[in-house]
Amino acid sequence: MTAPAFARRRLGPPALMGGGLALVGAAGYGFLALSGHTLPTGDAAAIASLYLLINIIGPGVFTAVEQEASRSISSGMAADVVRRRATVAGAGLLGLVVVLLLAVSPVLVPEAFGGRWALFAALVLGSATSAAVYLVRGLLGGQRRFGGYAATLAFEGVGRLLPCILVAVLAAPGSAAYGLLFAAGSAVGVLAGLPALRGGVPGNEGAPERSLTAMAAAIAVLAGATVLAQLVANLAPVIVSARLDEDTATAAAFASAFVLVRIPLFLFAPVQALLLPTLTAAATRGDLADFRRKLRLILTSVAVVGAVGVAVSFALGPWALRVFFGARVALPGVLLGWLALGTVALMVAQVLQPALVALGMHRATTLSWLLGSVALTGLLFLPGDPVDIAVLAQLTGSVLVVAGMVIAARTALRGPVKR
Structure with missing residues (x-):
């Protein structure tokens, strides 16, 4: 061997x-x-x-x-x-x-x-x-x-x-x-x-x-989804840094907190490559019961991992920022907990996106990310404390992405799979 x-x-x-x-x-x-x-x-x-x-x-x-x-x-x-x-x-x-x-x-x-x-x-x-x-x-x-x-x-x-x-x-x-x-x-x-x-x-x-035209169109739609996903995932610290141009210590601490709470998302990244072929095969067979079973199993795993991540971010996040990132401004554990909850929503989206792709719902995937990115961008420029506003915007945008994907998945699972 x-x-x-x-x-x-x-x-x-x-x-x-x-x-x-x-x-x-x-x-x-x-x-x-x-x-x-x-x-x-x-x-x-x-x-x-x-x-x-x-x-x-x-x-x-x-x-x-x-x-x-x-x-x-x-x-x-x-x-x-x-x-x-x-x-x-x-x-x-x-x-x-x-x-x-x-x-x-x-x-x-x-x-x-x-x-x-x-x-x-x-x-x-x-x-x-x-x-x-x-x-x-x-x-x-x-x-x-x-x-x-x-x-x-x-x-x-x-x-x-x-x-x-x-x-x-x-x-x-x-x-x-x-x-x-x-x-x-x-x-x-x-x-x-x-x-x-x-x-x-x-x-x-x-x-x-x-046809080649159909594949190219599908790739173009998915490219729009992945670009918007990058926007939802990474825009908040950029805007916070711009709004806190005279308070660089707080801006740096928020950026470090953003990186810290995203560690589970980084480690979870291979799930799309592993999940997509399995779900596509089930959808192609028309075995939607098996499709739902696999999807529920992975979403349950995300919920467990996410709950642990939120708890750890709340309890140990401020300490980790100080020790590992050298943050000069202390951010409260509650703030890191809310940021971690937004990360959980993005992990759920990482599961739902290949599920929608397997079902042929490419446009619904892009529209879900568009909905979240529009909400995120709009909220980021609200008046108020830039850090608090960014936490609200990040969580709201991520949750709206998941909501759009859930609605699309429920609709698709009631009817024939698109090709």
Whole structure:
């Protein structure tokens, strides 16, 4: 038995994917720490901007390619057909991203990169490698080859960090080298996942074929959903920082609290890739009873994990902010508890989104995120204490997303599944 097969049998897909995700996260923190310690302040700030932009564009845009590819294969379409059509649709989406980046580059490069055009090239490269790795993950997820999926995560993390360490040790590091190497790291994840794609699974002869146009439209709708999800998840601390421009200590403490309470959401991230193929298969069979049973089971697990997270945030959050984040302003435990409750709502949305995608309810997914983002944005600018307003806005926006998804799921489960 090979080592990967032994690991899959002993650990199981959730543990493997969690380990891979941990490596990606650790590589990100390590990359920022390395650049911060070896580069001048201006270069380090520009590298941090590149890191944030790549990690917004990847999950915020190209997760849609992953989810639609996974759903299409899980519904019975031949993997080779899905690969060809998803590649074309993903390339079109990448082209749109590059055009938009070129359009904003006269402002983006001076403001975010300090005039360093090499980092803009790294951003375009990072967008391309992100598109490729999310496509590979969609194909692997749809075929339930989660060992290969986990390998894309682990090798992406190693591929991002290790070359930068070598440059730091063996040569004089520079922002261009760091940026280009980090952006190329996702390509290592692609190469790691390709062996697991050999020998594609046959499709279901009875499954309806979907045109390239239909797949591209579905990906575009899901891309809108994932971009809005990024907005709901990350806008509040940005607005708080802007409104508290003269109270940077409180703004920094709130941003740290935001990161702290999101730890369960980060650890829960692989659930969509694991859940989507299973739910799609049940929906394709028309076994909605099994669909409901699986959905209730995972939602119950979220409720348990979320309750623990809220309690820990309430009791230990202020201490953790002071000890681990060096917060200079003490935030009350009640505030962290409410923020953690918003995180629980986002975890529920992470479960409901693949459920809606499996049911063919792509537009309902996007509309739910749109509802939450409109409410969040509007509330963030209400008069009053910016931190209290942000907590209210975050919780309200997240709950509205869940409410929209619940209504859509209940409606879909009463009728035939969309294709």
